[in-house]
């Protein structure tokens with residue numbers, strides 16, 4: 114009876130949530146306790162068959178502006194401050210929140226509920242929630258819940274994990290939370306006011322309050338905390354010395370507040386600190402020359418403050434192991450771009466006088482005016498200040514384009530939306546921190562024995578496929594990680610040291626969402642035992658061990674499937690191209706020296722279960738060939754081919770069959786000229802003319818004969834993003850006015866004049882007026898992650 118009751122309650126839940134796709138196969142005969150878990154669905158039952166844990170992740174997610182998805186499983190990619198907007202998908206007006214919680218009350222043993230991105234709206238039903246007294250985990254992140262957090266949550270005394278991030282909550286901090294909390298995330302809401310004293314939350318390890326309007330006082334934090342995100346709030350004043358007692362702290366993000374004064378020295382050397390961001394505050398003064406860094410620190414960001422004086426020694430000597438960002442200060446260095454002298458001289462004086470940023474601006478202007486300096490100079494100073502303000506507010510993004518290190522490494526670190534709740538429950542926090550890139554990971558060399566064991570001696574059953582450079586096998590390491598092992602035969606005279614160095618570089622890129630992670634490698638110098646007459650080794654093999662992209666298919670296989678319902682839609686193709694493009698951009702601009710010649714083709718763009726594009730086979734094959742190109746233009750050409758393939762539904766056989774002129778393309782795509790006959794039947798009539806013309810135009814530019822005239826990946830991405838947006842809006846509103854308005858909006862964004870990154874590795878095309886019309890690359894930063 115109770116089993117039937119449970120089945121009915123689950124089916125009722127499915128109905129109340131309006132049939133999310135994760136529950137698609139549920140029916141009366143479903144054996145709920147035996148369903149296989151996946152990132153979107155997890156039902157756990159106790160021995161007696163009663164439900165203890167329920168997770169449903171829907172697709173009504175928060176969509177930050179610029180197409181960055183804030184899904185739980187994508188948290189490793191997110192930058193510190195993402196402007197958010199919902200994609201307007203919520204449950205219908207019939208949705209009844211009280212009925213939903215009422216249904217959950219039918220599961221007496223329920224300890225964990227996660228309803229993420231399912232479109233919940235309205236305020237939390239206080240009375241019903243109060244009755245879920247066994248609850249240890251409550252995760253309702255990425256929904257549209259509004260109002261304040263009801264006091265009845267105080268009744269949930271067993272609660273250990275509470276995640277309400279990325280909703281529309283208002284009001285003040287819910288002071289009445291359970292003292293058993295281990296993890297609390299309220300990030301990306303509209304909370305205001307003081308953050309309370311956390312000393313009573315003695316078990317709290319993970320705190321994420323980023324992206325609200327908390328402040329101005331700095332809270333007192335419990336000393337058990339392991340990760341603290343308070344970025345993008347309104348904290349002001351100096352950083353308190355009480356933080357010194359946080360000896361377990363690994364992650365501290367205080368970026369984007371109004372903190373002032375000299376950053377205390379102890380912060381940099383906290384014993385467990387791995388990630389420290391103090392960026393975009395008003396911190397000033399000189400960092401001591403002998404400043405020391407904590408032994409585990411891998412990422413430090415003090416950029417966009419008012420620091421002055423020489424760089425501390427530690428900033429110079431440890432660059433290889435620690436990523437340090439310090440641009441947009443007044444430091445005496447030419448290594449990362451600093452503020453202009455005029456700004457800096459005023460800044461240091463005013464900071465000393467007032468200790469405050471806002472006052473400082475007035476002080477400088479008053480001083481200049483009072484001193485009788487001409488109006489021209491005033492305008493000049495005002496421009497600098499405005500420029501500085503503009504840089505502060507959009508700093509992370511904009512610098513992306515100018516400096517190689519900016520916006521790059523940050524993608525390797527956890528986002529402020531926090532550590533997924535079940536991690537703490539599973540007590541695998543440290544292991545997960547590693548996965549998130551919070552802890553340093555050395556690259557790994559495998560022995561051939563390990564790889565044989567993983568693949569059952571390269572058993573044919575483990576064979577996945579063969580490319581032009583070797584065979585790929587699926588394997589499982591002893592820690593159960595599923596891996597793809599690519600077995601490449603390398604030339605006897607290849608420079609092994611160079612290959613090893615390159616593999617070490619590639620292994621470090623393993624946290625990018627759009628690159629298949631390379632975990633390690635094995636070089637076997639004489640595996641076949643073959644020796645030529647002179648006794649020289651004939652056969653050398655390189656085994657590249659990567660993460661296995663489960664249930665993956667490559668882009669080509671999802672393009673031209675006549676009549677197949679699985680063929681990708683136009684927006685899915687664009688999303689895949691943009692994803693892969695971000696991966697490639699990362700290779701071109703975020704690694705020093707950059708990784709070019711990446712063997713790009715549609716079969717190397719893998720689409721995992723969630724359809725996230727991941728580039729595979731990058732970095733190494735170009736290195737093994739004697740024709741390696743030392744710039745991005747070969748990749749750009751190949752990427753252009755992929756774009757054409759996306760349109761044609763098959764690899765292009767003749768060179769670009771489409772005209773290159775925008776006006777002709779627009780005419781063709783609207784009126785359907787002969788070359789339109791070529792396009793994949795799967796997308797005919799489904800993609801807006803403007804969107805298609807934009808893709809064809811940029812594909813044509815990528816394939817220009819003169820490599821120097823091909824665009825950069827930033828420009829390509831900008832255009833694709835534009836194509837995706839006009840396509841989406843054409844789906845919603847197919848009016849020409851809408852296109853014009855959008856194009857205008859894109860064009861209004863400030864254009865960056867210097868697209869080259871300061872290391873000068875990329876010889877970017879000169880920005881012509883036409884290019885600029887096509888899209889300011891300053892905007893590209895919005896979607897480079």
Ligand SMILES: Nc1ncnc2c1ncn2[C@@H]1O[C@H](COP(=O)(O)OP(=O)(O)OP(=O)(O)O)[C@@H](O)[C@H]1O
Nearest residue numbers: 577578579580581582585597659660661662716717
């Ligand atoms: N990390 C991975 N996870 C899952 N499948 C993979 C992975 N890497 C490669 N594969 C699959 O293995 C097969 C062979 O891949 P491989 O990259 O060697 O060939 P290719 O891309 O067809 O050609 P080329 O070697 O010229 O790039 C393909 O079916 C590919 O989808």
